[in-house]
Amino acid sequence: MQQFLESFLPAGPLVVFVFSIIPLMIILVYALFAIWLERKVAGHMQDRLGPMRTGGWHGWAQTIADLVKMIQKEDIVPAKADRFLFKMAPFIAFAASYAAFVAIPFSSGYIGSMIDVGVFYIVAITSLLSVSIIMAGWASNNKWSLLGAMRTAAQTVSYEIPTVVTILSVIIVTGTLNLMEITELQSGNTFLGFLPGWLIFHSPFMVIAFVLFFIATLAEAHRVPFDLPESESELVGGYQTEYSGMRWGLFMLTEYADMLLLSLLGAALFFGGWNSPFGSYLDGPLWGAFWMLLKGMILVFVMMWLRWTLPRLRVDQLMNLCWKYLIPLSFVNLVLIALWEMIF
Amino acid sequence: MTNVKEKGPEVTLTPPRDTGKGLKTQEMVINMGPQHPSTHGVLRMELTLDGEIVTNAIPHIGYLHRCFEKHSEAMNDYAKVIPYVDRMDYVAAMNNELGYAIAMERLMDIRVNDRVEYIRIIMSELQRIASHLLAIGTFGLDIGAFTPFLYCFIEREKVLDIFEKASGARLLYNYIWIGGLMNDVPADFKSDTAEFVKSFRPKIKELNDLLSMNKIFIDRTANIGVLPEKVAINYGVSGPSLRGSGVHWDLRRDDPYSIYDRFDFDVIVGKGEMGTLGDCWDRYIVRVREMEESLKIIEQALDQMPEEGDVHEAVPKKIRPPAGEIYCRTETPRGELGYYIISDKSTSPFRVKARAPSFVNLSVLPAISIGAMVADMVAIIGSIDIVLGEVDR
């Protein structure tokens, strides 16, 4: 793809620029789609229709209309807020989320950067998100926001551990941190004769690892049942309480981008990334992008499904779940996977 | 009380608390409400927090106060009080009307015919279901489960449709009059109600599967906000909140009014199945199971209801009760609704006092919420099921 771009663009910064905004385009289009999808999913799960009018067919333009409304809204900053930090926080949040996409292999022909520590990088850069949320919560000068920020910090720091440990189990099997290489390793045509060579089919412990990973990423993305930082019924909106208009919109965008990021990460780690589920059939860079995004969207859908089904945990239960169950389990699972690797 | 001056969140600093081990902590005072999604209206809780743990909770009420009692005295007609009564517990207006009508009928010694009685019972039991559905749905919402809320509302809509056909209104009906009803039920009332009863039973099971037996939901509500039996009685707590503490007490059975003695139903009490007796889950499940009992009553009433009867038969032309006073209590979905009415032989009441169940139930909140977390506060308020229209009257 780089060659393709370079064939009609002068090499140098412009190519880099075009290259680097591809994920942004994907995120923005996806966010519009995902917010609409979330409403439709919620609607149909709740025995109603969701948006139906804006734009005609199933209210497809509802998010766009909301976006236009949000841009027009007054940008309110609380009188006693720390104006500078308050205004900056949403941008840092989005920047952190966006920067992480650089290591995601969208297809066999496109990855933002072939850094050899890809997975590790994603984990590190998303930790910026918690800093930005603390910033938002503190700068809002609102006690509910501050409580939300505290919760976020505790939650993100804790749930990073099981995430990293489950990712480690993938790394033990593949022996690399580069997501592109991890994905390529899963392109072996079949496993057991009929299953694709995805890592989730590698051993039973990989299934457990995926489940643990998924739970931990739910918490990292602040989705129900772990959406304590926002928890609109307790903390009003947590760190988002004082935000309105496009700044709030950026937080929303970050949340959805985060969902996609972690889903794509899950897809790349466990479900073969851009590999076709039918061996070499329907394979290739463009089909790869399709498969990758499809797998990501399926995981995003599961997250939505959970959101509209489950209640929310309490903050101490959240910590219990992490420290008493997820972390020990993921370590044990890691050891078992290592043993499996040694034996087979 | 409220600070009208425009300024940021008030900073209330309490002196650092010495925990005895050298670490000093400071408590934070936070206002939960009057604008807060989980206070079910305009309740303001002044919470003192140690981290996320509530060390003190003071409810401040009155944001919705419109002094219905003063209005009643100024109405110059006992019948004109009924719309005001509707607006107390606005999600269970039928029960409020029923209580007031019965109190006035006892004061004036009016007897109504059987058809009126049966329609009243069916209406108030349907209203109880609608009200419990709202309570359950919003309780789920407080815990973070959004979908059960809408499931409950779908069912509630069906009840409101029945009410709309009969009275023309969906929320505040002015349907039960002193000595009768506003008008007779429409011809398809019986079939509509029977159909609702039939379709609703499976929905309760669905609700139980989705919410009541959900592991996270149980974790969030069991052992939270435990209200012991003795405390509950001493505070005068009533209704499902009292029965959740294991007290076999239901005015429909223990102090029967109207024709409740003709029906066969169980009084549901909490058993402490998921945790301590009298916790939030017990209060919640009492409501769920009570809906089934209400269905039983409705079914029996539909069977026994006489086809003939003039609903205006006993409605007095001019309401002028003899001098005297009465305290009459009925069981609304929230508990014991008492009317203390003093008549001085004129056409307007000398004094109408409503002993609102939510008002009394809410007063127990500080006693059971200390030591809980902020998220538990939401659960406790939700499980007490208050309607601020009734708390503030």
Place this chain on the structure above:
Amino acid sequence: MDLFALAFYAFAILIVGCAAIMVFSKNIIHSAFALMFTLGGLAVFYALLYAGFVAVTQLLVYVGGILVLILFGVMLTTQGYFDKVQTRTVNLLPATIFAAIIGILLIFVYLSTDWTLNPLEDGEVTLTGLGELLLTDFMLPFQVTGVLLLLAIIGAVLMAARTRPPLQASQPAPKAGPESQKE
């Protein structure tokens, strides 16, 4: 000027600027957030030097871990949650002397270093070598560090764990809070 140089100078300005804000800001929270940018910028420098692993570690440990800790510390220990958290200059004389010594040292190092630039080697995977070294030659220090950190965690938990004074449910109705007394 190629892209690398551009990035280098942009981030150099960011780092120095944020470091200055960190030192001179009166608001300690601003200082903490400025520190975040300084640390993050350093991570970019590492990345520009093809030290990907170090860069990411810098981000994860300093920005994601230590900075959050600092923020927590500052926010939770100051008097009141929303008072402007001010810093003031104390110990002027010792600080000046100390800074002067460090400054002289740095200038000395700068002047005495033989500044020969090695060309960057692109694309070399450092990770495998790093891992192997940690598990062979540096096994003992690596493990000792781990044990030390574990001890530190346990110690911190012990210090932080405190028994709360028992809060009893169903105690008599609480008195009016400070806010209502004020009215």
Place this chain on the structure above:
Amino acid sequence: MKTTEELHQILSGQFGEEACELKADEKVAPWIIVKPDLIRDIAKYLRDEKGLRFDSLMCLSGVHYQKENELGVTYHLYSTTEKHKLTLKVIMPEDDAHLPTVEQIWKTADWHEREAYDMFGIRFDGHPDPRRILCPDDWEGYPLRKDYQVQEFYRGMKVEY
């Protein structure tokens, strides 16, 4: 089960004839009028005495008898174990309306007494938190008194719309 007449006999035996007065001639239900100073002792006795056990205060209402220039408090009691009801009344002069609180006996009285204070200006001695409950703390007057006049301005806002 005890009727009001029987209860009156018990009470007058315990506290003396002059402490309580039976009113049985009015319509619907009879009641007992008790002396304001004694209400707390009587309430405690009614709650704790074997065979009485009025463990539940159903309702506590203030009443303004304008013609007599008197303020009253009505207690509706109920016993969940003995299943009997009792109505107690306390009558006080309008200009000096205060009586002991029963908050420590029935917690129900806590908010109800605050409400009676808020609406009628009846003071309950010994109440732990004697604030207004429904009206703002700096509201003027007692709304449910028959001669109540709404204040014109409240904190610069016009009250009458």
